Amino acid sequence: MIKFTLNGKEQELDVDPQMPLLWVLRDVLQQTGTKFGCGRGLCGACTVLMDKQAIRSCITPISALTGKSITTIEGLSIDGNHPLQQAWQEFNVPQCGYCQPGQIMNAAGLLHQTPNPSREQIRTHMAGNICRCGTYARIENAIAKVAEANKLGEKQAK
Amino acid sequence: MSTEPTSTDKPNEDAPTPKGSWLNRRTFMKLGLGAVGTGVVIGVAYQNRYGIAMRVMDYMANKDFDPSAFIVIPSKGKIQLICHRSEMGQGVRTALPMILAEELEVKLEDIDIIQADGDPKYGSQNTDGSTSVQNFYTRLREAAAGTKELFILAASGTWKVAKDKCYAENGHIVHKDTKKKLSYNELALAASKLTIPSNPTLKDEKDFKIIGKPQTGVDVSAFTTGTANYGADIHVPDMVYACALRAPMPTATIQAIDSKKAEAIKGVLRVIKIDPIPASTNVNASVCVIATNTWAAIQGKQALNVKWDYAKAKSRPSSKEYKQQLKQSIDSPVSVYRNDGNALTAQASAARTHQAEYHTPFLVHAPMEPMACLAHVQHNKCEIWAPTQDPQRAIKAVADYLHIKTTQVTLHVTFLGGGFGRKSQPDFILEAVAASKQVRKPVRLQWTREDEIQHGFYHAESFHRMTAGFDADNKLVSWRHEQAHPSMLTVMMPNTDAPTVFEVGMGASDIPYRIPNIRVEVGKATSPTRVGWYRSVANLWNAFAVNSFINELATLQKEDPIAFRLKHIGAPRTQKGIVAKFGQETGRLIDVIKHTKDKFGWDKPTPKGRGKGFASHFSFNSYVACAMEVSCENNIVTVHRVTMTIDCGLAVNPDSVKAQMEGAVVFGLSAALHGKITLKDGIVEQSNFHDYPLLRMPETPIIDIHIINGKPEQPSGVGEPGVPPIPPALTAAIFDATGKRIRQLPIMDQLT
Numbered sequence: 001m002i003k004f005t006l007n008g009k010e011q012e013l014d015v016d017p018q019m020p021l022l023w024v025l026r027d028v029l030q031q032t033g034t035k036f037g038c039g040r041g042l043c044g045a046c047t048v049l050m051d052k053q054a055i056r057s058c059i060t061p062i063s064a065l066t067g068k069s070i071t072t073i074e075g076l077s078i079d080g081n082h083p084l085q086q087a088w089q090e091f092n093v094p095q096c097g098y099c100q101p102g103q104i105m106n107a108a109g110l111l112h113q114t115p116n117p118s119r120e121q122i123r124t125h126m127a128g129n130i131c132r133c134g135t136y137a138r139i140e141n142a143i144a145k146v147a148e149a150n151k152l153g154e155k156q157a158k
Numbered sequence: 159m160s161t162e163p164t165s166t167d168k169p170n171e172d173a174p175t176p177k178g179s180w181l182n183r184r185t186f187m188k189l190g191l192g193a194v195g196t197g198v199v200i201g202v203a204y205q206n207r208y209g210i211a212m213r214v215m216d217y218m219a220n221k222d223f224d225p226s227a228f229i230v231i232p233s234k235g236k237i238q239l240i241c242h243r244s245e246m247g248q249g250v251r252t253a254l255p256m257i258l259a260e261e262l263e264v265k266l267e268d269i270d271i272i273q274a275d276g277d278p279k280y281g282s283q284n285t286d287g288s289t290s291v292q293n294f295y296t297r298l299r300e301a302a303a304g305t306k307e308l309f310i311l312a313a314s315g316t317w318k319v320a321k322d323k324c325y326a327e328n329g330h331i332v333h334k335d336t337k338k339k340l341s342y343n344e345l346a347l348a349a350s351k352l353t354i355p356s357n358p359t360l361k362d363e364k365d366f367k368i369i370g371k372p373q374t375g376v377d378v379s380a381f382t383t384g385t386a387n388y389g390a391d392i393h394v395p396d397m398v399y400a401c402a403l404r405a406p407m408p409t410a411t412i413q414a415i416d417s418k419k420a421e422a423i424k425g426v427l428r429v430i431k432i433d434p435i436p437a438s439t440n441v442n443a444s445v446c447v448i449a450t451n452t453w454a455a456i457q458g459k460q461a462l463n464v465k466w467d468y469a470k471a472k473s474r475p476s477s478k479e480y481k482q483q484l485k486q487s488i489d490s491p492v493s494v495y496r497n498d499g500n501a502l503t504a505q506a507s508a509a510r511t512h513q514a515e516y517h518t519p520f521l522v523h524a525p526m527e528p529m530a531c532l533a534h535v536q537h538n539k540c541e542i543w544a545p546t547q548d549p550q551r552a553i554k555a556v557a558d559y560l561h562i563k564t565t566q567v568t569l570h571v572t573f574l575g576g577g578f579g580r581k582s583q584p585d586f587i588l589e590a591v592a593a594s595k596q597v598r599k600p601v602r603l604q605w606t607r608e609d610e611i612q613h614g615f616y617h618a619e620s621f622h623r624m625t626a627g628f629d630a631d632n633k634l635v636s637w638r639h640e641q642a643h644p645s646m647l648t649v650m651m652p653n654t655d656a657p658t659v660f661e662v663g664m665g666a667s668d669i670p671y672r673i674p675n676i677r678v679e680v681g682k683a684t685s686p687t688r689v690g691w692y693r694s695v696a697n698l699w700n701a702f703a704v705n706s707f708i709n710e711l712a713t714l715q716k717e718d719p720i721a722f723r724l725k726h727i728g729a730p731r732t733q734k735g736i737v738a739k740f741g742q743e744t745g746r747l748i749d750v751i752k753h754t755k756d757k758f759g760w761d762k763p764t765p766k767g768r769g770k771g772f773a774s775h776f777s778f779n780s781y782v783a784c785a786m787e788v789s790c791e792n793n794i795v796t797v798h799r800v801t802m803t804i805d806c807g808l809a810v811n812p813d814s815v816k817a818q819m820e821g822a823v824v825f826g827l828s829a830a831l832h833g834k835i836t837l838k839d840g841i842v843e844q845s846n847f848h849d850y851p852l853l854r855m856p857e858t859p860i861i862d863i864h865i866i867n868g869k870p871e872q873p874s875g876v877g878e879p880g881v882p883p884i885p886p887a888l889t890a891a892i893f894d895a896t897g898k899r900i901r902q903l904p905i906m907d908q909l910t
Binding site: 016019020023026027028030031032033034035036037038039040042043045072073074076077080085088089092093094095096097098099100101104122123124126127129130131132133134135136137138139140 | 245246247248249372374375377378379380381382383384385386387388390391393399424425451452453454456524525526527528573574575576577578604606607813817818820821822823824825846847848852853854855856858860861
């Protein structure tokens with residue numbers, strides 16, 4: 001039995017402990033927002049958060065998740081209005097959309113680590129996500145916008 | 159307007175038709191009755207007794223085309239606008255409804271957009287060739303304008319006022335004098351009893367509220383919340399999951415299967431064989447693992463031990479030898495596709511000649527979504543969910559395979575996580591159908607990334623030899639382009655053994671330069687592997703060879719590459735099209751060239767250590783010019799900035815056009831820098847993103863896109879035209895920065 005939290009809900013699953021989290025999410029729990037792109041941790045489409053850190057779910061066996069808290073694109077916000085999701089809307093980021101849940105979750109992981117990353121930090125962190133449609137410039141601008149808001153928020157909090 | 163066909167031309171399914179002419183006596187808008195929510199859905203009924211005869215086509219796919227199918231106006235509930243093209247990121251689900259909404263006078267946020275299933279009433283739904291807006295701009299405007307006029311008629315009847323005292327605004331018909339209004343919903347029943355006007359008046363472009371204005375994609379919310387459904391996201395009761403181990407080459411067959419280890423894996427239900435399906439569907443023989451989840455199916459596939467038989471393989475080619483074959487074949491040309499003057503004589507008597515050879519490799523599409531299809535074969539029917547670019551071709555292939563009628567096949571088109579031409583092929587759909595037929599359950603057959611890279615329909619490898627001749631006055635007097643590549647026609651006709659007139663017409667035989675002697679010829683080439691069509695198709699290698707050679711000639715002549723191009727394009731003219739419907743209007747090409755030059759700041763000095771390069775190309779009836787600035791240090795190319803201008807006639811959604819151009823830059827740079835598929839003994843050597851790298855965010859330049867609406871009544875291609883100029887602009891910029899001439903792609907191979 002593997003116990004972990006998914007988007008705030010307790011899960012208790014009897015599955016092959018070697019099954020990657022990606023397939024647990026998609027096939028066992030029917031949460032299909034997280035996508036399969038390469039199966040080797042090379043493309044980032046499968047990115048989710050584990051205890052607020054970005055991980056590649058296609059190469060993370062479920063056994064590694066005991067006691068952990070997983071957030072997927074479905075759990076990023078209740079109403080689709082996370083600042084990243086809003087920024088994605090403002091910059092009209094997605095084209096085919098397939099890589100975008102992974103992009104957004106990887107960006108969320110970055111912002112947990114570094115609420116106000118530089119453009120250089122954004123590019124380095126987001127290098128793990130491939131977008132075949134080529135939306136990189138808009139992704140970078142969207143993350144930079146949220147980073148800027150975070151910076152302002154920090155200033156205001158001080 | 160005449161009711162008889164006025165043209166003796168053979169009708170072209172894809173040609174946009176003059177206003178009103180696709181409404182014909184045989185087209186009926188039937189009353190579509192059904193229950194939706196609390197109300198009754200009534201499709202707008204229309205009968206055109208007078209028949210403006212459509213030029214009768216021999217395109218059988220369009221005989222049941224039903225214009226009413228695009229707009230559903232119920233008496234209660236939201237108006238539905240139907241999108242009949244596949245959404246793969248090019249923004250059709252936003253652009254096509256924008257066109258309908260404009261003429262119908264409704265707001266996009268007030269309507270529902272429905273994705274069309276594969277259905278003959280939509281005509282051909284084939285999504286490729288950058289044709290969706292091009293082919294349907296006028297037809298959709300007419301459908302919506304006709305619907306609006308029908309509702310004005312209904313309102314005028316209801317109020318007993320003259321119809322010219324009524325107008326449409328924001329989903330209502332309004333009476334000018336009294337300002338009373340009725341919604342489309344309220345008028346639906348009355349409208350369904352009337353006859354749609356056959357020759358609707360289209361809005362004046364200056365009154366456009368939606369077309370031509372940037373529009374956020376209608377599906378952004380779904381994409382950013384993970385709720386958009388792609389091929390692998392549909393669940394049906396009782397379904398099983400599959401993954402296939404395919405024969406390493408299309409001609410290899412199964413000799414022996416050892417599936418003991420696979421069957422022992424938890425979750426694996428059984429292991430089946432799928433026979434090859436030849437010709438235009440090209441399905442390899444495969445051994446397919448059926449399981450209770452995708453992971454078990456993939457594990458099962460990896461545990462299979464299959465012996466392949468290569469007895470049927472006529473050859474087991476490798477890339478080194480194949481490249482030599484292509485090079486040798488152009489020494490014995492088999493067809494001449496352009497022959498102005500006499501290039502051979504002019505070349506022989508030229509004061510000076512210059513020759514260069516260019517080579518581009520096989521490429522694989524690598525959409526982020528590897529193929530996946532859910533198929534459920536039942537007695538005398540089949541239901542499919544698939545990310546397909548061509549529903550009609552898939553339905554026909556499935557019907558033929560199952561020996562049932564096409565009307566017994568239901569195909570739901572999901573979102574596509576990228577297509578680029580790969581998902582035009584119905585192979586992945588047929589495999590799922592074949593598996594479902596055997597196991598008698600709904601089967602979702604998932605392709606791994608390795609499957610997608612190794613069992614592609616590749617962008618063809620090409621070889622070019624270019625020769626130019628200058629006379630004693632240093633004038634460019636002869637141009638000879640010899641080329642060979644396997645043809646994409648082999649998908650439909652496997653015995654095609656040379657480049658076709660239409661492939662060569664994409665950038666080689668339709669060059670816009672005024673050179674007195676031009677010869678474009680091809681050598682034989684059969685295909686060593688499967689080839690298909692890939693974003694921008696033959697334009698990609700032709701633009702590379704032509705632009706690279708023009709850039710080399712400019713350098714030889716010590717002329718600026720832009721000035722050299724403009725000099726040889728000469729005064730604006732319309733050059734008859736070979737592939738492109740409308741012919742190349744060189745004045746529009748000149749405009750994008752000059753615009754890019756200006757916006758890039760071409761005449762400003764290049765920063766130290768950097769180089770700049772230029773390319774221009776006409777494809778899919780659109781005009782593109784591109785300039786870029788790069789630096790090259792320790793064999794690492796950094797692309798700093800790219801300026802690109804497109805004239806696509808009219809940008810229906812300018813932000814989507816901008817996005818497509820931005821994406822084309824990234825796509826083109828990936829191909830130019832990294833893309834390479836090679837064969838060893840007939841088998842593809844690459845398998846995943848570690849050996850088929852794609853451009854990532856840190857490598858992406860600053861991209862500056864400009865749009866010229868050079869012919870607003872005639873929108874032209876957007877999805878593909880941005881790609882071809884990128885590789886030659888890049889190699890030119892690298893030459894400018896380093897003095898190194900690169901004539902073979904990918905660039906990274908030439909630098910390391």
